[in-house]
Amino acid sequence: MSDNPSITLPAVDAMRAYWAVITPLMGGTMAMRSAGKTLLPQYPAEDGDSYKERLRLSTLLPAYSETVGNMTSRVFAEPLQVGDDVPEAIQVMAKDIDMAGNDLNSWSVEFFREGLSHGVCHAFVDHPPAEGVRTQADEQAAGVRPYVVLVKPEQVLGWRSTGGVLTMIRYIEVVEEEDGDFGAKCVEQVRVLEPGKWRTYRRAEKGGAWALHDEGTNSLTRIPWVTFYTGRTGFMTAKPPLLELAHLNVKHWQSQSDQDNILHVIRVPILVRIGVQPMFNDQGQPVPPEFKVGTGSLTDLPSTGDLKYVEHTGQAVEAGRTALQDLIGEMRMAGAKLLTPEKAATKTATQAEEEAAQELSPLARMANHFGDCLAQLLQYMAEYRGLGEGGAVEMRGNFDVDYMPEVSLPTLVAMANAGMISKETLFTEMQRRGVISDEYNWPEELEKIEGQGPALGAL
Structure with missing residues (x-):
């Protein structure tokens, strides 16, 4: 039995083993260097100074973080659409959803990116203390209203549930407080959420015991918490969907360090x-x-x-270069799997009749689930205001399998030159890949082409 609010559940510790690889990859070269021997082992016969220099000069090919970024950009290829059934008051709040100047679409990008990279991410709806506030007019005058808070997976410490319903959640956070006339200090605290109430715990001194710092209540009968999964393995648990890509990226980090090191050695006879x-x-x-x-x-x-x-013969250098190129190809394939359509069971009998052969890519399914998560957040905001239903959110992403336009475009151009597809089709395909702006249309462009005379190559 433990009364320590900062204790972590075994399920959290298991996920943190994944995140020990994921988080440095998302942080870039400096974060990978900070990870040190965990992700870049020291050679058995390598002295400490040589290793430190090799680590200092190692650079990361950001395959994992760029894949996550590119896939996130696909989900937000077009701004998300708030449904007409969302109450007007909630639509107004969505323009500053986190009380920090971010609208719902901008805030959601980070929510989705974190969930895709780590397999899971969380958010909840908070409400400032409303003492003395009795009407909505009072709330507006005081600037008191519900807002969303993003909770990254590494922050979560543990939870309790009954019948699949969350009854308690604990996470660690850092709050900034004034320190003197001009300074500021960061204070670490554990926040505990339960239906209708919350508590925060802080240490009396660094390394000391945790003690209750503050507590309060709210008007909801359930915890306004939403968990977005991209690799769900159980209640509140997940495995990053691109974990294999992460391991390949770490392997490339290590191999690139070896390659740079041998180049440094053999350049000096x-x-x-x-x-x-x-x-x-x-x-x-x-x-x-x-x-x-x-x-x-x-x-x-x-x-x-x-x-x-x-001097070195250079054979090992060529072998290393080839291995690095092979790794890049393997990483590209591992990242593309999110766009590969998969047959998915339909939700209702009617859909089963009409869409028996429907196929959805993993990324498309994630986007659909994400829209549901955002709608749930809006529902909690509506419950705080007593507005009934919070409405729906629609994601309008681009889930085309053609994840590398620079690879397919030469083929399309060759097909057009060979007369296998029309020039109008080529124009449309280029627009679909973002090469040509949607502002242009083919009839007008064709008229311009015919009016500009023969091309220079035909003179």
């Missing part, structure tokens, strides 16, 4: 002397012979001696 006899002093200790290398200097060698530079 090694000067070798052969046939020099050792010299000893009166005490029988070896004395290195005087040796000078450089322009205008002379070195004596015995008749059987030799002096030459030894």
Whole structure:
């Protein structure tokens, strides 16, 4: 039994093993360097200073973070659409959904990105203390209203549930407080949410015991908490859907470090002397012979001696370069799997008749689930205001399998030149891939083409 609010559940510890790889990859080169030997092992015969220098010079190919960013951009290729059934008051709040100047669409980008990279992410609806506020007019005048809070997966410490319903959630947060006339200090605290109430705990001193700092109540009968899953394994637990890509990216990080290190070594030829006899002093200790290398200097060698530079053949360098290229190809394939359509069971009998062969990509299913999560947040905001239903949110992403337009466009151009597709189709496909702006249309462009005369190549 533990009364320590900062204790973590075994399920959280298991997920943190994934995030120990994911978080540095999302943080870039500096975060990977900070991870040190965890993600870049030291060679058995490598001294500490050499390892530190190799680590300092290592750079990351951001395959994982860029894949997550690109997939997120696809989900938000068009701004999300708040349904007509969303109350007007909630629509107004959505323009500053987090009370920090971010509208619902902008705030949701980070929510989705974090969930995609880590497999899960959380948010809840908070409400400032409303003491003395009795009407909505009073709330508006005081600036008191519900707003959303993003809780990253690493912050969550533990939870309790009954019948699949969340009854308690604990997470760690850092709040900024004034320190003197001009300074500010960051204070770490644990927040505990339960139906209708909340508590915060802080340490009396660094390393000391946690003690109750503040508490309060709210008007809801359930915890206004929403969890977005992209790789759900159970209640409140998940596995990052791109974990294999993450491992490949770490492998590339290590291989790239090896490649850079061997290039650094072989670029400096090694000067070798052969046939020099050792010299000893009166005490029988070896004395290195005087040796000078450089322009205008002379070195004596015995008749059987030799002096030459030894250089690397470069075979290992080429093998390393090929291995890195192969890894890039494997990472590209691992990242593209989110766009590969999968047959999904339909939700109702009617849909089963009409859409029996419907296929959805994993990314499309994630986007649909994400829209439901946002709608649930709006529902909690509506409940705080007594507005009934909170309405729906529609995601309008681009889930085309053609995830690399630069690969498919040359093929399309070749097909158009061979007469296998029309120029209008080529124009449309380029617009669909974002190469040509949607502001243009084919009839007008065709008229311009015909009016500009023959191309230079035809003169």
